[in-house]
Amino acid sequence: MSTPNDNNGISTESRIIDAAKSLFIEKGYAETSMSDIAARAEINRPALHYYFRTKDKMFHAVIGDIVSAIVPRVYELLMQRGLPIADRIEGVIDAYFTLFKQNPRLPMFILREMNRDAGMLIDTITRLHLKEKLETVILSIENEMESGKLNRIPVRFLFFNFYGMLLTPFLAQDLVCTALLEDGETFDQMLANWKPCIMQQMLNLLQPR
């Protein structure tokens, strides 16, 4: 028993999603055409419309794929309550760095499409039933603040700090590589030096004095 329409053991549908994902991430929704996707999936344009009737449905399939790969992973890493906060943060940074090194334009993609369609991210999270996981994380952090294990600071400011520092090098990657690296330094080497700086700043905010 095999998946419908096999081609080298990979179903046509997942081949299309992979093609669409890489193109949307690379060029964005507006500058990716259904023809581009069909070409990369090695399929004809009308056949593409058979699988995903509109460009919009195609996009939502892709964004669902991405979000469901990130949110549960971050949830697990942050909720390992035995570990000290520094280790949990380091785990999350490592996970994001691994993901973004493989997909350098993923941060820009998510931001761009969030700005094109305001409800996009929240709608997707709701659709995939991941809202509860996020709320659990927030409550858990706030509990540790109440109990004095963490310093009190509004959670949204934690987010701004963390995601600001995490995403900025990737969002400005082209600029970084052409103008902000030291002689002979690679982007990955820079990231390795940047990581302890993120951790230091987060601990400044979180560790009780």
Added chain:
Amino acid sequence: MSTPNDNNGISTESRIIDAAKSLFIEKGYAETSMSDIAARAEINRPALHYYFRTKDKMFHAVIGDIVSAIVPRVYELLMQRGLPIADRIEGVIDAYFTLFKQNPRLPMFILREMNRDAGMLIDTITRLHLKEKLETVILSIENEMESGKLNRIPVRFLFFNFYGMLLTPFLAQDLVCTALLEDGETFDQMLANWKPCIMQQMLNLLQPR
């Protein structure tokens, strides 16, 4: 003596640039059509092509307008060498906040178009002869680090920290307003609370211990 082709005392050309600027910032290069610009400037599409022969030239006029309004201003604020570093940073934050409150989508616009056209920002800075100003700022900061007035830290990490914290609330403004504000809190009130957090983190990095 009046500007050519007056219409309510505003030259057609500057009316076109204003229309194009607001549309590009709002929707981005790809999703803005020359028809959109012509409509907002209250002019016909062919007449628009008369003033700016291609969409690309239109875009470069707009981006030049924006960059030349930001870079010299930041330069002046940062180079007031009599002032302590905290006051200079506060001045820059205030200037950016004022600008971004008037144009909430400007940060997203610059990032998006930097990712569409890697050399865009550097080319514009070079074209407007603003490169020297930026290099002067960097050298000045590095000098204060050498002399021990500031803590030693790679300038690119200062950039990541500062622009990460400065831009993140605006880049995610829709998400912030729908999910991250406290009850009854406005975006501007949140920003006012966020500012001291930016300053604290910058001083953590810069002030010698």
Added chain:
DNA sequence: GTCTATAACCTGATAGAC
């Protein structure tokens, strides 16, 4: 399930009248 053919539309851009 996948194709050919085509519809209906929008895009950036130009030529040429006024």
Added chain:
DNA sequence: GTCTATCAGGTTATAGAC
């Protein structure tokens, strides 16, 4: 300088044969 008319090309999407 600003218009009308028009072009060539690309877009999403559908109808219908196989």
